[in-house]
């Protein structure tokens with residue numbers, strides 16, 4: 388009888404130890420998820436933050452999360468291609484096919500040849516969103532200062 392009591396006590400103790408450990412694991416997981424769920428640090432301008440969100444949602448599949456290029460080209464020389472943000476915005480609005488219809492088979496100050504399809508974002512993004520995403524690309528990948536990028540695209 389005494390033995391039985393001791394044994395069931397041991398079972399109760401070990402099962403409470405078992406429940407403590409998963410709880411600790413859950414606590415660690417919750418902390419980790421909280422860290423992931425935090426919004427990324429601001430880029431210092433609401434237009435750039437909004438542009439980053441749009442870029443991640445609709446442009447990064449082709450241009451890469453860091454603008455390194457995937458099916459679309461890298462965006463590191465985007466400011467050389469489009470010294471004026473107005474042209475950058477027009478390109479994004481029209482896409483490569485409508486650009487070619489209107490201006491011929493080349494684009495940009497460096498006369499790049501159109502060889503692949505960039506979709507038109509005319510019916511996907513508002514003018515303000517296009518200005519913001521262009522500012523973000525010029526700041527993040529093109530190396531312009533935040534102020535230059537935002538003012539140049541009229542996103543301020």
Ligand code: HEC
Pocket residue numbers: 442445446447448449450458459460461462464465468469475478479483495499500501502503504505506508520521524
């Ligand atoms: C389906 C793939 C695809 C998506 C999505 C896409 N692009 Fe492109 N983009 C391209 C391709 C392809 C080119 C080059 C066209 C060519 O060479 O014929 C290009 C070229 C560009 C260029 C010119 C860069 C340079 O220096 O030559 C810019 C700027 C640009 N895209 C911005 C954007 C933005 C902003 C978005 C999101 C709103 C976006 N793109 C979404 C495929 C894409």
